[in-house]
Amino acid sequence: MLERGLWILVAALLVAVVWVAFFLPEGEEAAHPGHRALPLAAEPVGGDFRLSREGESFDLAKHRGKVVLLYFGYTHCPDVCPSSLVMMRHALERMEPDQLEQVRGVFVSVDPERDDPARLQEYARFFHPRIMGVSGTHDQLEQAGRLYGSAWQRTETDSAMGYAVDHSSNTYVIDRDGRLVEILPHGADADQILATILPLLTED
Template identity: 30%
Template sequence: MKNRTLISASLLCLTMILLSNTAMAKMPILKGMGGDFTLQSSKGYEVSLSDYQDKVVMLFFGYTNCPDICPTTIAHISQMIKTLTPEQRKRVQVLFISIDTDYDTPEHLNKYLEYFDPSFIGLVDEREKIDHVAKLYHAEYSKLANEKVTTEFKKLSVDDEQQEEKGCLYSHSAKIFIIDTQSRVRGFFYVGTPVNDMKEQVTSLF
């Protein structure tokens, strides 16, 4: 009887482990959110989400003048990317969509993102196009009056001609959208999500 109980307990534990691993490997598909788009990129050419259907895309909305959330979040993403093997890194693409169409240019985005990882691609375009993509992903943002940002309060300053100008402050979503190889939104990460959890979830979608 005792042996039978031990066997039953062992089978139960094994079943729970298998179920846990299966749940981890299958991130839910979030319906009613997402979709293809085409925007100007920091690499000097137009980029569409559909260009990366062989990769898992990590998508974030922000702006280079952001004093805290953006540099912290992108640094967190960069930290996770560095834990991947070279082969795994080839299967992940980070896209950073700028909501500050008045200040951010493709060239400036490129200099900003190279600080974190040269493979990261920045996207910016006309306000109407950015608004359309933000609506697709339910990524809310708003300009906080017309107060200008000074480099005194920024965690990261990119040394170029843009520094002579000042951009506005924005309130925006802090979600890192995870998009699978079929362009479906599969979930979100935040700056507080453990790096190992991010890695496990992303690589489960390969």
């Protein structure tokens, strides 16, 4: 078990290194001074929302029948988002093909100014093909954030990017009927993710 844990840690570090090489803008440091994950903004109630994906409408309600892993973040995030998505990736990679078809990861960017559709999709798919990247207008994002209690705020920095976005860092688990059934805290590993979502899947 210890050896397996070490391999998972090594894999996560390798993914983080590759992410920095491909996605961290030139001149940007590996971490933003003062970057912090915010607590939930309100009591999460869940519910449907509409955003956009690659310039087309994204409607959460159209994903009925699948278990959705929902995460709010942004592609320039130096550490919190990559580590959370790495754990999501490890969980998805350990699923059987028929199980994987019943799960969808949704990465919501709260930084629409910098996260254009092409960059957002490339970023999400880098972690796993079953993870899609979506965003929207600030009003649309605020509506979605209120439903799930997600919070974020822009923080000016001295880095080349000019600002960071502090944000809450939970993963919201939505069952096949569209109900919010679990909130996984930042740091939840693949075992915790699998233990939460596998009982929600149908069996052949």
